[in-house]
Amino acid sequence: MANRRASITDLAKALNLSTSTISRALADHHDVSEATKKRVRALAEELSYQPNQLAAALRRGRTNTLGVLVPHITGHFFPQVVNGIATEAARLGFNVMICQSNEDVKQERKNIDLLMNSQVEGILVSLANTTKDFGHFEAVRSQNVPLVFFDRVVEGFRGDNVSAVMLDDYQGAYQVVDHLLEQGCTRIAHFTGPLHINIHKGRHQGYLDALKAHGVPVDNQLIIIGELNQKTGAAYMRKLIKQDRRVDAIFASNDLAAVGALQEAKAHGLRVPQDLAIAGFSNEPFTTLVEPQLTTVDQGCDTMGISAVRLLQKMLAGNPDRQMQPRNVVLKPKLFVRESTLKKK
Amino acid sequence: MANRRASITDLAKALNLSTSTISRALADHHDVSEATKKRVRALAEELSYQPNQLAAALRRGRTNTLGVLVPHITGHFFPQVVNGIATEAARLGFNVMICQSNEDVKQERKNIDLLMNSQVEGILVSLANTTKDFGHFEAVRSQNVPLVFFDRVVEGFRGDNVSAVMLDDYQGAYQVVDHLLEQGCTRIAHFTGPLHINIHKGRHQGYLDALKAHGVPVDNQLIIIGELNQKTGAAYMRKLIKQDRRVDAIFASNDLAAVGALQEAKAHGLRVPQDLAIAGFSNEPFTTLVEPQLTTVDQGCDTMGISAVRLLQKMLAGNPDRQMQPRNVVLKPKLFVRESTLKKK
DNA sequence: TTGAAAGCGCTAACAA
DNA sequence: TTGTTAGCGCTTTCAA
Numbered sequence: 001m002a003n004r005r006a007s008i009t010d011l012a013k014a015l016n017l018s019t020s021t022i023s024r025a026l027a028d029h030h031d032v033s034e035a036t037k038k039r040v041r042a043l044a045e046e047l048s049y050q051p052n053q054l055a056a057a058l059r060r061g062r063t064n065t066l067g068v069l070v071p072h073i074t075g076h077f078f079p080q081v082v083n084g085i086a087t088e089a090a091r092l093g094f095n096v097m098i099c100q101s102n103e104d105v106k107q108e109r110k111n112i113d114l115l116m117n118s119q120v121e122g123i124l125v126s127l128a129n130t131t132k133d134f135g136h137f138e139a140v141r142s143q144n145v146p147l148v149f150f151d152r153v154v155e156g157f158r159g160d161n162v163s164a165v166m167l168d169d170y171q172g173a174y175q176v177v178d179h180l181l182e183q184g185c186t187r188i189a190h191f192t193g194p195l196h197i198n199i200h201k202g203r204h205q206g207y208l209d210a211l212k213a214h215g216v217p218v219d220n221q222l223i224i225i226g227e228l229n230q231k232t233g234a235a236y237m238r239k240l241i242k243q244d245r246r247v248d249a250i251f252a253s254n255d256l257a258a259v260g261a262l263q264e265a266k267a268h269g270l271r272v273p274q275d276l277a278i279a280g281f282s283n284e285p286f287t288t289l290v291e292p293q294l295t296t297v298d299q300g301c302d303t304m305g306i307s308a309v310r311l312l313q314k315m316l317a318g319n320p321d322r323q324m325q326p327r328n329v330v331l332k333p334k335l336f337v338r339e340s341t342l343k344k345k
Numbered sequence: 346m347a348n349r350r351a352s353i354t355d356l357a358k359a360l361n362l363s364t365s366t367i368s369r370a371l372a373d374h375h376d377v378s379e380a381t382k383k384r385v386r387a388l389a390e391e392l393s394y395q396p397n398q399l400a401a402a403l404r405r406g407r408t409n410t411l412g413v414l415v416p417h418i419t420g421h422f423f424p425q426v427v428n429g430i431a432t433e434a435a436r437l438g439f440n441v442m443i444c445q446s447n448e449d450v451k452q453e454r455k456n457i458d459l460l461m462n463s464q465v466e467g468i469l470v471s472l473a474n475t476t477k478d479f480g481h482f483e484a485v486r487s488q489n490v491p492l493v494f495f496d497r498v499v500e501g502f503r504g505d506n507v508s509a510v511m512l513d514d515y516q517g518a519y520q521v522v523d524h525l526l527e528q529g530c531t532r533i534a535h536f537t538g539p540l541h542i543n544i545h546k547g548r549h550q551g552y553l554d555a556l557k558a559h560g561v562p563v564d565n566q567l568i569i570i571g572e573l574n575q576k577t578g579a580a581y582m583r584k585l586i587k588q589d590r591r592v593d594a595i596f597a598s599n600d601l602a603a604v605g606a607l608q609e610a611k612a613h614g615l616r617v618p619q620d621l622a623i624a625g626f627s628n629e630p631f632t633t634l635v636e637p638q639l640t641t642v643d644q645g646c647d648t649m650g651i652s653a654v655r656l657l658q659k660m661l662a663g664n665p666d667r668q669m670q671p672r673n674v675v676l677k678p679k680l681f682v683r684e685s686t687l688k689k690k
Numbered sequence: 691t692t693g694a695a696a697g698c699g700c701t702a703a704c705a706a
Numbered sequence: 707t708t709g710t711t712a713g714c715g716c717t718t719t720c721a722a
Binding site: 017018019020021024031032033036055057058059060061 | 707708709710711713714715716
Binding site: 005048050051052053054055057058063072073074075079080082083086095096097098099100113114116117118119138139142143230259263266285286288289290291 | 350393395396397398399400402403408417418419420424425427428431440441442443444445458459461462463464483484487488575604608611630631633634635636
């Protein structure tokens with residue numbers, strides 16, 4: 001028997017009270033007698049009454065829900081950020097609706113629509129890497145739903161009620177290279193992704209500036225631009241060895257490429273870090289599982305999620321109707337020095 | 346200016362039509378004239394009208410939403426399963442609401458309530474490992490909301506509209522050990538988690554039975570029960586070496602412990618796989634990053650998610666009001682043989 | 691092909 | 707302290 005859920009009306013009838021009294025009793029409103037509250041609560045318990053949030057939200061005009069849109073919910077980075085978001089949102093009493101775009105603009109558009117239709121009170125989004133056009137965010141902006149971009153942010157799209165949280169990639173890369181230089185390295189190669197992507201641009205600039213600051217000349221032969229994964233990391237390493245570039249350190253803009261390079265270097269008989277120091281970026285869990293453990297940069301994923309929610313919260317709170325100035329938060333990354341770059345002890 | 350969202354009523358007024366016509370036009374109902382539809386759609390576009398799903402769902406009594414509750418949304422396994430769920434759900438036209446219990450029963454209870462209050466049409470859940478009492482699922486069952494447990498399933502809790510998807514851990518472990526025996530190993534140690542947990546029990550039984558099937562005696566000295574992570578894996582390995590147990594293979598019930606053992610073995614000068622074969626369980630991404638690459642068992646996370654949704658879908662579909670027999674799906678794991686156990690070539 | 695009207699379950703202003 | 711009433715935005719019979 002498909003038990004229909006009990007409604008406030010059911011409770012009201014059963015107790016010979018009005019729906020409003022029931023509603024107030026359940027909300028623990030101060031002007032309902034304790035006796036009544038007790039009766040109501042008892043019956044609610046008995047019928048295992050579940051308030052219908054849909055109806056409540058519709059009536060109140062508030063859903064208490066935030067929307068989250070990420071490129072994917074797998075891997076290391078995004079789940080971690082989403083965790084931060086979910087945790088902080090829960091702390092502030094918000095529910096969270098999570099969607100993934102699968103790096104596809106069309107999905108992204110669809111999901112934004114879905115979130116808007118679901119009447120979320122704010123949206124946190126990290127862009128698909130194919131997103132060039134931002135029309136789908138117009139509706140969000142025009143309806144004044146606060147929007148926070150995180151990690152993958154839009155350059156061109158700003159406005160009231162639009163903010164961004166990102167990592168200081170430049171700073172992170174600078175720290176890495178600075179550290180390598182201090183270890184005595186001078187021929188430092190850089191494996192980087194395409195430079196039109198903001199994270200790669202930032203990291204590369206950090207690399208360049210750190211070298212410059214130490215008076216070490218930039219050698220373009222040591223800069224390799226391309227996809228960054230285990231395979232390509234190994235391939236780039238192989239190339240450097242074959243060309244006999246005499247590098248004494250590798251800074252790869254992600255950890256997977258760093259590990260690829262590490263394995264290839266070892267296969268060629270190079271000792272890490274004695275002959276070659278290697279550093280990555282992101283502090284993926286596996287960086288402590290490889291040998292030697294990999295020096296890398298932690299991105300503080302949780303912090304990013306938390307900051308994003310707080311930013312949203314501020315826009316929501318300070319905003320009974322007026323806009324807030326767009327605000328950007330830039331998070332400081334943290335260098336984790338491990339064996340793979342420790343030449344000096 | 347906080348642009349209020351356009352509603353059907355707004356469209357109706359502007360076009361001098363009734364709300365019902367607008368509603369039908371937007372739903373592309375067949376008995377609305379093309380001309381009218383066009384006008385409606387044009388205006389909807391212009392005002393960037395967003396249907397209010399809350400209101401629609403309330404009215405229809407259907408939310409088209411599934412609830413998902415996992416212990417955590419970080420790590421490798423759960424995000425992967427959730428991905429499977431989200432993808433399949435989207436294919437079937439469902440939205441998905443994702444919650445995490447953080448391995449805490451109280452959170453779990455709260456989230457189940459939340460999902461029920463949100464009027465989800467079905468719930469997919471993987472239990473927190475502290476969950477012993479299942480009272481919070483009573484409401485789900487009594488209101489006939491289909492429930493699918495996956496991976497971490499309940500033994501004692503069954504009923505109409507309750508199903509489960511799990512992995513055949515026994516089978517997976519059996520395959521691993523069978524493979525090790527075929528490689529000529531006979532002194533195979535097993536690192537296992539607490540045996541009251543179903544996955545560990547299953548894997549351990551697979552280990553025992555495979556040995557038995559090959560007529561290899563079980564040596565209890567080679568069975569180590571405890572937490573399974575990198576550190577403990579290394580510790581267990583150290584112990585075996587110190588005690589001079591002369592093992593020629595390790596089967597660890599998870600990959601992290603296997604890697605710990607691997608590193609420790611190498612540190613002691615053992616060659617893997619020549620002197621010692623090592624296998625793990627779960628096919629975590631890092632298993633291909635360590636050296637040698639680790640033999641392990643893939644759990645088909647996506648498949649699990651997909652199966653779970655399909656099961657739910659069946660309960661939903663076949664169920665205008667009558668119950669469905671509980672149904673359990675047991676997925677076959679897949680052995681991935683890699684270098685760490687390849688003694689013969 | 692369109693419209694009128696009712697109501698999903700809840701909340702909140704206003705009355706009593 | 708409790709009840710009456712209206713209405714959130716939508717869908718859906720029923721009638722025109």
